[in-house]
Amino acid sequence: MKTMIYKGYELSDKTIQKHIHEVFHKGGLVVFPTETVYGIGADATNPEAVKSIYKAKGRPSDNPLIVHLSKVEDLELYVSDIPSHAKSLMDSFWPGPLTLVFNKKEIIPKEVTGGLNTVGIRIPGLKIARDIIDIAGLPICAPSANLSGKPSSTIFDHVASDFEERVDIIIDGGKAEIGLESTVLDITTPVPVMLRPGFVTKKMIEDALGFKIIDATESKIENTPKSPGMKYTHYAPKGKMTLVEGNEKDVVDFINNEIKKHKKTKVAVIGAEEYLNQIDAEYKANLGHLSDLNEIGSNIFIALRQMDQLGIEHIYMHTLSNTDLGQAIMNRLSKAAGYNLIKL
Ligand code: AMP
């Protein structure tokens, strides 16, 4: 399949708009940027188109997909009831990195929701993404644009290497600003339940609602998965990844010692600059400063992909505090490490 590549700023071009519109309406696939990660999108009302997403990704089909809309007014076309507290959440966080789970209407096929009667909906914060949805004139279901088992794509090079010749169109929007998937919140239950941590934190949600929610995310590494999609070990690099928890000096000493032990293999350390400065490794992936969790979050998936590009066999990283955005970052890192954590 020939893949057309367009730049985000070319979307005002009428010929390109026509092409995007036609691809979606004939059941094709368009990879597009959002502020969280890149998505691989299709017409959410077309079961065949939805199935082809799963095929292109090589993803199990019981994993529900998020439906992306460009405006709040369209919500009632696809969901059967909108709880009153949903409004304050939408006012506070839409457009943006929060997915809300509603009871779905008939028009959203089971193929989108992995057989569930609920559907996760989000209005992306990135204007390019909303423009694409408008051009389509359809609800667009889109999981993260990565082959199954690989980290989510946050830069154009990664979507191109995964999906060139597998999809009709790729839109290049540069680097994803947030770089972590959206927060998922189920609002179909009397007390809302957070299913996946993200840039919008539990505290931000509780502040907007004025009451407490339930946190069902894997905040504790030992937890067993509770929501669909959590049961797969996503984002795992090929090398063995180990997270090391403890005070800074102990962690640095431990990692330096491990590097010596594994001299004959390719060892890399991923981490904040403050840690890396004290570590003597041949391969270091610098995520940014400890004080800037936004920067660290936006670089996680890029670093994980680079581990495979470099053929790294052992990867070490220090943990981060499991609060606010740190919770979302630790959630992704724990998965990447297959929950391999050493507590010092
Ligand atoms: P991704 O498309 O890769 O960002 O993953 C979407 C994730 O959102 C899924 O793996 C689920 O964890 C969550 N999700 C989407 N829709 C629902 C739903 N109806 N109920 C519960 N979780 C959902």
Ligand code: MG
């Ligand atoms: Mg994904």
